[in-house]
Amino acid sequence: MDRRQKKTRQAVYDAFTGLLKKKNYSVITIQEIIDKADIGRSTFYSHFETKDDLLKSLCTEVFEHIFSTELEKETTHDFSHDHGTEACVTHILYHLKEHMDFMAGILSGDGGDLFMGYFKVYLEKLFGHAVRDMSSGIPADYMLNHMVCDFAETVRWWTGHPEYTPDEISGFFFETTPIK
Amino acid sequence: MDRRQKKTRQAVYDAFTGLLKKKNYSVITIQEIIDKADIGRSTFYSHFETKDDLLKSLCTEVFEHIFSTELEKETTHDFSHDHGTEACVTHILYHLKEHMDFMAGILSGDGGDLFMGYFKVYLEKLFGHAVRDMSSGIPADYMLNHMVCDFAETVRWWTGHPEYTPDEISGFFFETTPIK
């Protein structure tokens, strides 16, 4: 990728996350972003379609990085046998901790729900296999949604209580979820 | 309340819920609402500050109606002893079913998260007492959030699978939540 593009994207990402620490997503203006990033208006629009698109791009970048390892394992081996859901979840939590700043910023205000939506797409892939053979009276559909939301909300809660370690959070999650 | 005001509010509510069946919350325009409600622009603004305020008012009206009974019981008697969390939840679910149309509309697109936010405020009041004396290693804070989100997401899932009865949904909820 062209060096200029990389620099521009990074400048936008930095400006955006910087603004997120001070104000809510919905009140952030594209004008503010390009002012802070110090780029031209048309440049922004040559990279991103809208503000939502920017958020989506940023989320995708973060999630691709975090989930790439775990999702590989999941497709090549048997997910729940290989190393267990618990180890996998803890691993994810350690990765997420590195992005705590961005997550806390976006999750503290509106726009957090957009983040949650993108997050859940990846979680569905991750938990998809673990739910297959639950021969209870509960729809697999419901079960998957339950796990995904449960974990996503745990992470949201975590951003408001960053004093806990990934292992502690993992503990909370598995003590309150029906799947081990 | 003045008969005119009542009529105006109802017309706006109807127009709004009607539009929600056809398009997402975020793309609905105030102009569309007042056109469909057949009221003047300034009239809308004398009733509601913004579109979000309208949604909030509508949610509040619905929730006040649904939760008033249960929240009364909760303050006067011992919540978990009197009739049990399970009966209470089922009761709420029966009430919610009456508003399935509105819920499905708002929850199917964006704006659903706003609904969820208002919903959770009431659920916190409802579940607040049930969480008090959980002497496990889990923060009561986390536990309450878990229950609230769990139930709210169950309801969201329900609006996408309205073929299930309130009792079935209640069953799903209590089989996957650590609190009985």
Added chain:
DNA sequence: ATCAAAACCGAACAAAGTGTTCAATATCTA
């Protein structure tokens, strides 16, 4: 070093939506 391609700039523009104002009109309640 050169040069064509690609990225960036930035001012100007149209379009859409927001929220306010105000004088005239209609409706309600007592």
Added chain:
DNA sequence: TAGATATTGAACACTTTGTTCGGTTTTGAT
């Protein structure tokens, strides 16, 4: 009926968005 209150609708300023385009700078390959 009369005074109070609610509604009307057009006009307005304002904000933000997304696009356009001619000119400038940077890049990467030869």
